[in-house]
Amino acid sequence: MTDDAFQGRVTLVVIPCLNEAETIEPLLRALDANRGTMALRIVVADGGSADGTDDIAAGLAGSIRELFVLHNPKRLQAAAINLAVAQFGDDCDYLIRIDAHGNYPADYCQVLLEEALRQQADSVVTGMKTVGFGFFQKATAVAQNSKLGNGGSKHRDGGGGQWVDHGHHALMRLSAFRAVGGYDESFSHNEDAELDHRLRQAGFRIWMTGRTFMTYFPRKTPASLFRQYLGYGRGRARNMMKHRMLPKLRQALPLAVVPVAFGALFSFVHWSAALPVLAWASLCLAYGVWLAVGQRNPYGPVAAISAMIMHFAWSAGFWLELLRRGPRKVPA
Numbered sequence: 668m669t670d671d672a673f674q675g676r677v678t679l680v681v682i683p684c685l686n687e688a689e690t691i692e693p694l695l696r697a698l699d700a701n702r703g704t705m706a707l708r709i710v711v712a713d714g715g716s717a718d719g720t721d722d723i724a725a726g727l728a729g730s731i732r733e734l735f736v737l738h739n740p741k742r743l744q745a746a747a748i749n750l751a752v753a754q755f756g757d758d759c760d761y762l763i764r765i766d767a768h769g770n771y772p773a774d775y776c777q778v779l780l781e782e783a784l785r786q787q788a789d790s791v792v793t794g795m796k797t798v799g800f801g802f803f804q805k806a807t808a809v810a811q812n813s814k815l816g817n818g819g820s821k822h823r824d825g826g827g828g829q830w831v832d833h834g835h836h837a838l839m840r841l842s843a844f845r846a847v848g849g850y851d852e853s854f855s856h857n858e859d860a861e862l863d864h865r866l867r868q869a870g871f872r873i874w875m876t877g878r879t880f881m882t883y884f885p886r887k888t889p890a891s892l893f894r895q896y897l898g899y900g901r902g903r904a905r906n907m908m909k910h911r912m913l914p915k916l917r918q919a920l921p922l923a924v925v926p927v928a929f930g931a932l933f934s935f936v937h938w939s940a941a942l943p944v945l946a947w948a949s950l951c952l953a954y955g956v957w958l959a960v961g962q963r964n965p966y967g968p969v970a971a972i973s974a975m976i977m978h979f980a981w982s983a984g985f986w987l988e989l990l991r992r993g994p995r996k997v998p999a
Contacts, residue, residue, distance in 0.1 A: 677706045678780065679759040679841070683739065683747035684767035685714040691723050691767055698765070699731045701773045705780065707763075710755050712739045712747035720767075745850035745858040752841065752849060762839045770798075770882040778879040779838040788874035789843040790866060792834025794827055797883045806969035807885040807892060815954045816974045818917030827877020833863040834875045843871045851909075857902025864910055892973065893980045900984025908992060923947075924982040951975050 680698065684691060691711065698709060713721040713736060721736055728734045735755060739747040748764060756762065761783065763776055772778075782791045797812050799805035810816035836859045847865040850858045863873060886892040907914060914922060927943035934941035955971025958964045 676761065676780070677708060677759045678761045678763055678776070679752065679756045680707050680709045680763045680765055680776065681712055681748050681751040682710070682765045682767050683712045683714070683744040684716065684720055685742065686716045686718045686720060687767040688716070688718040688720045688723055691720050692727065694765070694767060694771075695724065695727055695731060695734065697771070697773070698776070699734075701776070703777060705776060706733075707776065708733045708735070708755055708759065710735045710737050710751040712737045712751050714739045714742035714747065741852060743852060743855050743858075745854055746852045749849045749852060752844065756841055759841055762841050762844055764836045764838075766881065766883070768884055770884075772879055775879050775881070778876065782874060782876045782878060783838055783840065786874045789840045789871035790836075790863070790873040791838040792831065792873055792875050793837045794875070794877070794880040795835050795883045796880055797885050799885055801887055802966075803889065803969065803973070804885055804887050806966040807973040809958065809964060809966045809970035810973040810977065811883075811885055813954070813958070813970065813974070815951065815971070816977060818920070827875055827880075829875055831873055831875045832867060833860050834873065835859070835881065836862075837876075837881070840871075843869075847871075854902055854905060856898040857906050860903070861906045861909065864906070864912075889973075889976055893976050896977045896980035897984040897987075900981040900986075901988040902984075903981075904985040904988035905992075908989070921978040921982050922985055924978045925986050926982075928979065947978075948975065951978075 682691075682694070695709065695711070698707065709731070711721070711724040711734070713724070715738075721738070724734070725736045728736065737747075737751055737754065739750055741747075741750075748762070752762060761780065763779060765771070779791050779793075782788065797808040799808035843866060847862065847869050850862055852858075854861055866873060886895055903914075903918065906912070923943075924947060927947060931941040931944040951971045951974050952968070954974070955968040958967030958970060960967075964970075
């Protein structure tokens with residue numbers, strides 16, 4: 668596709684962030700260096716960073732054209748993007764969402780725009796490859812890149828080149844984004860899947876590209892990983908209740924983790940009550956051993972522990988949200 672295809676099209680690039688002082692400058696400089704003929708308007712939507720992220724971004728505004736820093740009082744990513752679209756998106760054709768806690772190929776934005784134009788897609792989503800640095804982070808990356816950790820999710824499992832129901836949010840046609848009302852700001856997690864559901868319901872199409880992807884850095888500690896997946900579970904429960912959906916098989920299996928763990932408390936009545944949770948733990952640990960021996964991955968056993976943390980936290984978050992809300996209707 669020639670550069671002429673980008674002429675006259677303004678793309679709003681939004682970076683929701685909170686305490687990303689370590690990554691924000693290299694990310695912004697990379698976006699600027701690789702903009703080519705694309706008309707990119709870059710907005711850093713900061714949720715009240717305490718590490719100077721917003722000051723770093725503001726200091727670069729003099730050397731990076733069309734760079735703006737926006738204060739996001741609601742702190743959530745969904746609110747950050749909605750606010751950026753409202754204040755800076757009136758003359759833009761497309762929205763690109765960038766995660767400050769990740770890394771991107773040099774031609775990431777260009778490929779997204781090419782795919783949107785070539786496929787006439789309303790949304791272009793990408794795959795995610797997880798990469799870690801410290802020991803636990805590397806093990807968690809192994810877990811999140813495996814079927815044990817991602818359940819075969821297309822955007823976590825190397826999918827691409829197909830129309831999908833959901834994927835990692837990358838690009839959206841702003842007319843489609845506005846037509847469905849943008850992100851639901853009551854969602855702190857799973858806001859992307861919730862928006863994708865409304866896009867599909869409205870007849871818009873989501874294309875998963877296989878031509879590019881983003882690199883994601885997982886949480887560094889067991890506690891932070893647990894909190895993250897607890898939030899994911901809560902968000903998924905809210906999404907299903909709002910739209911009256913049933914969980915898919917890959918979601919239903921981890922949902923059983925907390926109930927079987929609770930059931931194990933009654934093993935004093937009969938030892939068989941502990942069998943389901945022992946079966947789950949054994950399956951996870953066996954997968955970790957297989958990774959270590961069959962795939963020669965030294966992080967396999969700890970990856971199994973990371974996967975167990977993710978399963979349990981996701982399940983706990985889902986059930987806590989379900990019990991908290993009960994039969995009440997979730998606002999649309």
